[in-house]
Amino acid sequence: MAERFLSVGEVAERLGIRNASQRGLNLPEPDALIGSTRGWLPETIDAWEASRPGRGVGGGRPRKKQSD
Template sequence: MTERYLSTKEVGERLGLKNAASAGLPEPDVLVGRTKGWKPETIDAWLANRPGQGVGGGRPRKDRD
């Protein structure tokens, strides 16, 4: 059986991003020349373990008196 890997473009489409290369993707599962490939389950696990927006980041709120 042939293993199917996602290209950077396909990962971007899966995540709803225009430029997936700048998304800090996990290490690829396969590298053919300079072309990276990820298993769909690798991307799904990576996405599930990413912190949500606003977690631990951003500017602290000002206290209102």
């Protein structure tokens, strides 16, 4: 049986976003290349997503200090 790889569109769907390439995501190195088409194993994408920082980590404005 042939191994199944995810396309960029399928990666976006797995991540719950519309378009992975337009979101500016730095996807991991593909597990397969066929011509210029990239493909990833589902476990590669799952591990990559789990290692990414959460929303709001390391950026944005500092929180306002609450007065007592």
